[in-house]
């Protein structure tokens with residue numbers, strides 16, 4: 001038996017305390033889309049371990065990729081050395097992202113990727129002599145990670161980082177896009193964005209936001225037309241555009257990258273999470289040649305575990321596995337099943353809105369969910385889920401069966417029907 005007392009007394013878990021920690025459930029195995037708890041109970045994973053585990057757990061191809069790489073080399077420093085997994089993964093990322101994006105920086109987590117992207121944009125501007133620039137423009141309800149630079153562009157009011165506001169650089173926030181994914185376009189939707197750029201572009205290093213889906217800040221979906229208009233305005237005012245695709249990348253929204261819904265490319269893109277199929281931590285920041293060559297001789301960043309060969313190799317195998325599969329059809333099947341199972345929730349009095357896009361389903365309530373209680377009830381139904389605030393949301397591995405999705409959605413319905 002695992003020493004859960006030690007865990008409770010000594011180990012921090014995400015977004016909780018050591019004085020009064022939330023409950024944790026001991027997992028002994030993860031296979032396919034199922035997590036097995038120590039008591040033998042099996043749970044269908046509706047979270048893909050926070051967007052990452054797109055192929056399911058314990059995948060033979062990804063396991064083999066790690067084993068083979070481990071036998072050659074688990075790690076070497078990337079300063080002054082290089083290796084095949086980094087080169088091959090770099091090639092693959094350049095091939096599958098927009099043709100303008102061809103300069104790759106490997107970092108160790110999503111938050112660090114955001115730091116790197118912000119630093120790239122800033123160093124670019126300073127090297128161009130635009131030293132008056134000291135702000136980023138971003139959206140309310142955004143989430144970009146937990147390090148200081150990333151925190152400074154997360155929602156300052158409803159976000160979880162408000163405790164640090166006195167330490168954070170002050171950036172420019174505008175309302176998150178008000179147009180749903182399929183809302184007919186009207187130029188009014190981009191007005192605040194246009195106004196902010198018109199008035200403050202001389203001070204704006206870059207615009208940074210999550211394209212199409214704002215994730216942990218509110219699970220908001222918005223129109224591809226917004227991206228097109230934002231790209232045009234950034235070009236008009238000579239401001240760099242950064243897309244944070246850490247959550248949306250690698251198929252989650254129905255396109256390989258969310259920006260492809262709009263066919264516009266950013267100057268810098270951040271990738272992470274599903275990059276390694278949920279096997280280990282790795283992120284990539286990819287910029288265009290204009291940014292890379294404008295940065296000067298040295299870009300001042302270099303993590304110890306930069307381009308870790310194990311992570312690069314498993315990422316390469318994960319991308320190949322995804323591209324060899326019929327992933328678009330799978331996402332469409334998941335989307336249809338989520339829609340069918342979640343849309344009826346709108347009938348419950350507690351439910352404000354239901355939205356589904358690709359392999360993401362969201363039930364937004366009027367009031368905050370009692371996370372512990374909801375989670376407990378879902379576990380009784382054999383499902384792993386982690387709601388936050390007033391959002392019950394699911395983003396299962398792409399390998400999930402329709403019957404398993406039906407079980408997830410009917411469990412959500414059951415619990416909402418019996419509050």
Ligand SMILES: Cc1ncc(COP(=O)(O)O)c(C=O)c1O
Pocket residue numbers: 050109110111112114143144145146210215216244245246247248272273
């Ligand atoms: C859009 C987005 N950016 C950045 C991050 C931070 O990534 P990490 O948790 O790997 O630091 C996340 C994580 O949830 C995210 O969803």
